[in-house]
Amino acid sequence: MSLTVQQHRAQVGLQDGSLFVDGQWRQARSGKTWTHLHPATQEPVGTFPVADAEDVDEAVRAARRAFDEGPWPNLPAGQRVKILHRYADLLRENADELRGLQALDNGVPLSFGNVYAASVDAAADVFDHHAGWIDKAGGETLPGYQGGEHLAMTLREPIGVAAAILPWNAPFLLYAQKIAPALAAGCTVVLKPSEYATFVVLRMVELLADAGVPDGVVNVVTGTGEPTGGALIGHELVDKISFTGSREVGKRIVEVSAATLKRVSLELGGKSPAIVFPDTDASLAGMTAMGMVTLGLSGQGCVVCSRALVHRDVYDEFLTAAEMIAGSVTYGDPFDPAVLSSPLINDKQLHRVLGFVESGKQDGARLITGGDRPDGELGAGNFVNPAIFADVDNKMSIAQQEIFGPVLSVVPFSDEDEAVRLANDTEYGLGAGVFTADAQRAFRVSRRLRAGTVGINGFQVEPHLPFGGYKQSGLGREGGRSSFESYTELKTVLMPLTDEMM
Numbered sequence: 004m005s006l007t008v009q010q011h012r013a014q015v016g017l018q019d020g021s022l023f024v025d026g027q028w029r030q031a032r033s034g035k036t037w038t039h040l041h042p043a044t045q046e047p048v049g050t051f052p053v054a055d056a057e058d059v060d061e062a063v064r065a066a067r068r069a070f071d072e073g074p075w076p077n078l079p080a081g082q083r084v085k086i087l088h089r090y091a092d093l094l095r096e097n098a099d100e101l102r103g104l105q106a107l108d109n110g111v112p113l114s115f116g117n118v119y120a121a122s123v124d125a126a127a128d129v130f131d132h133h134a135g136w137i138d139k140a141g142g143e144t145l146p147g148y149q150g151g152e153h154l155a156m157t158l159r160e161p162i163g164v165a166a167a168i169l170p171w172n173a174p175f176l177l178y179a180q181k182i183a184p185a186l187a188a189g190c191t192v193v194l195k196p197s198e199y200a201t202f203v204v205l206r207m208v209e210l211l212a213d214a215g216v217p218d219g220v221v222n223v224v225t226g227t228g229e230p231t232g233g234a235l236i237g238h239e240l241v242d243k244i245s246f247t248g249s250r251e252v253g254k255r256i257v258e259v260s261a262a263t264l265k266r267v268s269l270e271l272g273g274k275s276p277a278i279v280f281p282d283t284d285a286s287l288a289g290m291t292a293m294g295m296v297t298l299g300l301s302g303q304g305c306v307v308c309s310r311a312l313v314h315r316d317v318y319d320e321f322l323t324a325a326e327m328i329a330g331s332v333t334y335g336d337p338f339d340p341a342v343l344s345s346p347l348i349n350d351k352q353l354h355r356v357l358g359f360v361e362s363g364k365q366d367g368a369r370l371i372t373g374g375d376r377p378d379g380e381l382g383a384g385n386f387v388n389p390a391i392f393a394d395v396d397n398k399m400s401i402a403q404q405e406i407f408g409p410v411l412s413v414v415p416f417s418d419e420d421e422a423v424r425l426a427n428d429t430e431y432g433l434g435a436g437v438f439t440a441d442a443q444r445a446f447r448v449s450r451r452l453r454a455g456t457v458g459i460n461g462f463q464v465e466p467h468l469p470f471g472g473y474k475q476s477g478l479g480r481e482g483g484r485s486s487f488e489s490y491t492e493l494k495t496v497l498m499p500l501t502d503e504m505m
């Protein structure tokens with residue numbers, strides 16, 4: 004493949020990374036660095052520091068000072084509104100560069116930038132959306148309960164120092180879904196990007212100063228889960244952790260944060276079902292479901308419908324359409340506009356996905372296509388040909404575990420009750436898709452599904468909509484008002500107006 008990482012690096016202007024602490028870019032105190040390898044070729048892209056406990060402590064203390072001594076939490080609302088809107092515009096103006104940096108980080112092709120949820124535009128819209136809450140974040144005034152005159156009111160106040168920990172797969176939107184509400188609420192932040200998508204996040208952070216965000220308000224510690232992430236989640240001066248990533252790390256965060264009872268928001272994995280009823284266009288449903296697990300992120304998205312529950316009457320039609328999409332996926336240099344899908348992010352994930360393919364075969368599911376690695380020049384990258392398993396039993400691990408790769412598991416069903424039972428028969432509950440032409444059925448089934456977001460005949464993530472998981476898919480919601488409020492504490496202030504109440 005003619006991907007020359009160093010050429011793209013020069014073209015995009017990628018610089019080796021640094022920590023960002025109290026407005027200063029610097030290396031780790033230990034001098035330790037991480038070299039990022041491009042997932043399509045394994046070529047080195049660049050290096051950045053691995054922050055350890057000492058660096059993390061400095062970053063948290065800078066955020067603490069910026070919160071306790073200001074000016075950010077006390078800035079007049081109007082000024083914060085303007086800064087966040089200005090920042091949204093800066094993101095849009097730098098969209099081409101940011102897309103290029105992402106392609107060098109996680110290998111997501113430039114072509115995927117047109118999909119709204121994966122775009123820089125969506126991230127900018129999240130900042131505009133949250134800017135809108137700043138001057139509307141009022142509390143309530145409440146009457147006395149027991150008689151006597153008093154004044155009682157509630158105030159929304161920023162929670163303090165927020166630790167924001169990001170995964171690698173959707174850095175634009177997920178960065179925005181944490182940093183925008185945190186800044187809107189008046190919090191200060193220590194941000195840890197994923198080690199597999201660092202450069203693009205560093206550039207987005209650099210633009211914050213241009214918009215007028217003061218030093219110390221957003222600090223960045225680059226590095227790996229340990230020691231960097233571990234030091235951050237255990238730091239006593241952090242008030243809130245907002246994490247998006249795997250269920251395993253999410254559980255660890257709950258354990259560690261219990262020591263100081265930090266507020267915790269978790270956006271974790273999923274095994275979302277697409278439920279395809281016989282009254283729908285099953286070909287369209289097949290293309291949509293397979294498109295979600297192959298195009299763009301190659302199935303490495305939290306909410307992709309990687310489990311299709313398909314009515315027996317339209318089963319063959321669905322499979323034919325899904326197979327057609329599997330055959331249309333193109334891999335290669337993410338800067339090539341003809342390339343539609345990403346490699347798997349690293350060697351570990353590559354072998355994990357290949358392991359699931361083996362387990363599906365051993366469990367007796369029917370592999371219709373794919374599941375092997377492409378040969379030729381693509382062989383050096385972490386690519387897996389898109390796989391479809393038919394005749395899957397919902398108890399199999401390929402129907403229960405989040406594979407995070409281009410693998411669709413198709414389970415047949417006979418009636419609505421069975422479909423709902425199968426859909427809910429998982430430890431996860433992030434999303435679900437319902438494909439039907441019957442509006443009553445669509446709403447009836449949506450209400451019975453234990454999932455945070457249900458798409459009827461389609462799916463879209465938008466900045467103003469709450470997004471998050473039931474069950475082991477997470478805690479809390481990102482997006483919209485609930486997300487803004489999750490960076491605030493609610494304070495009650497009351498005062499008797501007569502001596503009678505004292």
Ligand code: NAD
Pocket residue numbers: 168169170171172173177195196197198226227228229231232233236247248249250252253255270271272273304305306405407433471472476477
């Ligand atoms: P991951 O859990 O491996 O890593 C996420 C982040 O946590 C990274 O920054 C990593 O360095 C850090 N980390 C790792 N170990 C840590 C520790 N011990 N302490 C603190 N931080 C630690 O996840 P990933 O591979 O980057 O992302 C994939 C996962 O993210 C999938 O499970 C996917 O479903 C989930 N995800 C969820 C959503 C959502 O909105 N629900 C969105 C995107 C991705």
